[in-house]
Amino acid sequence: MLVQSTSRIQEQLEAWVEDNKGHAVLGTTAQYIPALGKEDPSQLGICMVDDDGNYYCAGDTDKEFTLQSISKALTFIALSCHYGLEFVLERVDVEPTGEAFNSIIPFEIHRPNKPFNPFINAGAITISALLPGQTGQKKYEFLLHFLEELVGHPLELDKEVYDSEWQSSHRNRALAYYLKEAKFLEIEVEEALDIYIRQCAIKVSTRDLALIGLIIAYDGFNPITKVKHFSEEIAQVAKVLMVTCGMYNSSGNFAAHVGIPAKSGVSGGIMAAVPPKLHSQTYEFRAGAGIGVYGPAIDVQGNSAAGTMMLRQISKEWDLSIF
């Protein structure tokens, strides 16, 4: 059991959704992707799952939304599973960068021999293109299948969001051609973009994110089904990336004030992995959990405005930080 009695957890989550709903006004829905821009910005939902398989859901949790950048963490894991961590880390670095997720500046200035990390667009496009499969379709299906194995049910593409992003992704095309020039991309630019934009458009629920978060928290092991999905080594690097680069350019602040490995997307989703924890002084311990959040009004950094504030409150109250 995570922290306390089942009914108390449920109550708390409901109260915290109420407490934090208002923070949605600090953000807006992602206007540069028309299909996301039209969402109701006032929504806020959270779903938590513990290692016994108990789900606690509060707020707007019926809604499905697209993975967007959350998919970057999942592609990294899926690819590392297939080819091994070493293969992946030879092709993408794991260093945070202070520049925007879609910036070309660090490439031009530093001419690195690989993208800085898999959570900026440059790194994400690079590794999506490396997914196993002879065609873009096969590569995409590999990832989709991997995710379906994690969540335990079929997943679908949001065609409207895909179309919307495909039309409006000039900046990603610019980045991808830059990657091609730098010889980081082995396949055609349009094919790489297609895979990347498709992975961003996969629909999930907060429940799905909670479950994947739980598996990451438990180092690749699903404590409910007892299935081992990926190695501890991969899970650890994924958590490092979630801490250092998971929340765009406010990853440092999120780590300092929330302290939970997490990855957000501009759809307003956040996937958080709460590892089991030992208290440094009392030696008391508590079990781990996975959390999925949805709050489509995003702040200037690209993170769910209300979702981030809610996670901050939860982490403080329940001492969920890994630090």
Place this chain on the structure above:
Amino acid sequence: MLVQSTSRIQEQLEAWVEDNKGHAVLGTTAQYIPALGKEDPSQLGICMVDDDGNYYCAGDTDKEFTLQSISKALTFIALSCHYGLEFVLERVDVEPTGEAFNSIIPFEIHRPNKPFNPFINAGAITISALLPGQTGQKKYEFLLHFLEELVGHPLELDKEVYDSEWQSSHRNRALAYYLKEAKFLEIEVEEALDIYIRQCAIKVSTRDLALIGLIIAYDGFNPITKVKHFSEEIAQVAKVLMVTCGMYNSSGNFAAHVGIPAKSGVSGGIMAAVPPKLHSQTYEFRAGAGIGVYGPAIDVQGNSAAGTMMLRQISKEWDLSIF
């Protein structure tokens, strides 16, 4: 007890020093500070202390060396103790940056309203200038006294290193005048630099670093003396900074491959904080520790070349990663 029998720990550390000594050839002593440049680059030493107060030292651990950038973590903690975290975080951010520790580029491009983090020189000089005290001398003494309380014995300045850095710190002067222009510095530039360069020149041993690392690992609490030096909240942010920015521009790689909150300096020192840990699947737990490393041959990023490799091996073997 940390991991295993006392004698076994000692043996292991000695073996690992031998294993990793050779990696010193991948670095050189810091040539841009003449007093550091002349050190014997082949040295390598490690000291570990556990929560019972047992010290295990192997290799070149007699040597004292200067804190250099390790002092950035300590000033951050000392200042936060005095004025509170909120005061400090209003004046310096906690976001990692992909640029060099002494870069002016991010300031000119982004014109942030505070330095990116306290571990780049800009942030470090900014917060050193904020130390309590009416004069530079008082400010420096505040920090020195704070550190002496932590290590339990008097500390001294390495006058030769101080002089050497004072003469050669044109780049830091450039940065500091830039900070003055941006109104981040409330005191005179020369005074701020004097404090900063003095804190960098404080002499410590690996034993000292190990003990401070232990206190950070135990969230501000010294498990040996049972003294509480600073709050859990401050320790947590310090650990976040050590993970995201502690090892210059290879912080991400260090987090991925070592996973221990750590801060390095160009003198070749590394201070590492190993928190107590609960295994996510076995629910076994082990106590925390502090580690001090000295290996003056530093790599291109500025970290002890052999020291980093040795910590990687130790972390793998003993599973010390927090991730």
Place this chain on the structure above:
Amino acid sequence: MLVQSTSRIQEQLEAWVEDNKGHAVLGTTAQYIPALGKEDPSQLGICMVDDDGNYYCAGDTDKEFTLQSISKALTFIALSCHYGLEFVLERVDVEPTGEAFNSIIPFEIHRPNKPFNPFINAGAITISALLPGQTGQKKYEFLLHFLEELVGHPLELDKEVYDSEWQSSHRNRALAYYLKEAKFLEIEVEEALDIYIRQCAIKVSTRDLALIGLIIAYDGFNPITKVKHFSEEIAQVAKVLMVTCGMYNSSGNFAAHVGIPAKSGVSGGIMAAVPPKLHSQTYEFRAGAGIGVYGPAIDVQGNSAAGTMMLRQISKEWDLSIF
């Protein structure tokens, strides 16, 4: 007549070709465009035409080569002729930049409301896309026809060079998508690139470049045919651009040491416009001229290595600088 007796001019040019041929070893043919890379780098040719229509040609002047970046000056003139200078200057600035011709950095840093100038690729692609015509084909034909009017004979595309550039222009695609994102491009990226790459692949001779240079030197007026091709106002801005940005990142040095408005291309061509000149102290005057140079070994900045040195010598000897 330009400077002296006809036979003396011819003799001199031949001597200077010999003098400067050896400088070709300071450059190499443009390796990133395979069809250019295979040219014989030792070639050097020059053709000069005076206001009476006398042509003086020396060295390798039989060869046709592609316009490459020289076309940027011509598109600027053609577009300004059709829509007026004001229309064009609202859409592209005329400020030099110290960054590379294909850099994205200044856009990301400064977010200008138009490209810095029409001689960097960003500005060139932007204005090529604005050429009159409903389709890319029409736009290209407009430019081609304009150039044919200037040189007085049909011009052709080098299909091999076009194909070679179309395949390898990832960096230009990156730039163009960036322009699209910034809303500088009104037509489709692929269409804009097609026009741009076609204009770069138009084949000319040093004789053609000399004649166009003469017309620019005479402010849009062809002193041989007495035809006025474009306004003095347009010619003046073209000459300003040639002086401030015409020779890539060594435009300043070229202006200081040669002082002739000129535009170069990575094919090794240089088009130079030598205006009539009044000596400031003797009040003697000499007529203007046009010069075309071909020397396919280009230096690190992208200018014909031998051609630049030859122009430096000619300008010094005959006092051709406008300064």
Place this chain on the structure above:
Amino acid sequence: MLVQSTSRIQEQLEAWVEDNKGHAVLGTTAQYIPALGKEDPSQLGICMVDDDGNYYCAGDTDKEFTLQSISKALTFIALSCHYGLEFVLERVDVEPTGEAFNSIIPFEIHRPNKPFNPFINAGAITISALLPGQTGQKKYEFLLHFLEELVGHPLELDKEVYDSEWQSSHRNRALAYYLKEAKFLEIEVEEALDIYIRQCAIKVSTRDLALIGLIIAYDGFNPITKVKHFSEEIAQVAKVLMVTCGMYNSSGNFAAHVGIPAKSGVSGGIMAAVPPKLHSQTYEFRAGAGIGVYGPAIDVQGNSAAGTMMLRQISKEWDLSIF
């Protein structure tokens, strides 16, 4: 004689001052230098001198003001006179840059082996430090004497402006320490800054600027006194720099719309050199002139707002562009 009858010139200048006075509202006095900030921003004055020594002055021309960045052109000339152009061009480049006059970005990105040009602060401080003389005082006096020779009367320092700039030049100190680090500065930073800030604080009148402009226009020769002050070669490079970098980041626009080699300062002064000119089609010629302008309200680029507009009008009306 320049253009037309003496009384007509005087009349015209007076009319143009009236026409352009209102443009002062597009700028403000330089607020970051308190002693400049308090000037009356509505002032506008112009003084023109022709090769016969006739002066035509209109508007606020009684006022003396400080050279500021105009001094950069004069130090370049003075230094080149003493050591030769080659010596100077080995230590400072002549390439325009799109970055701000006080930017550190291009240095960090490109690590050039010399400053980009002598008209950005980095280049200006570098060459001021090279002035002949064993002490800062001697170096400054060398320049002062050189200028007094040009204008034919003693010049003075504005002590208040000097003090004001000395106090507030954190950014220049940052730059200068950066230059020291890069080994571009052979003397002490504080000494170099002292010379630089003193040269900026030398008081001149529009009459003085007009006369120096005339001498530059006549390639170092004073057509009134018949004294040769510096070589044609030096004058030519000075004019190249004035065209490519003389008007801060709107040098390109000034060249396109005004076309007169000029150097401005944040005091609101502009020194313009109008070379004799031959019309390319009529072969008519007119004599050269020098122009001094004062209008302390400066635009965002740092140029006199009304002064720039007035020069644009004058150049158009009298065809003064060198292009």
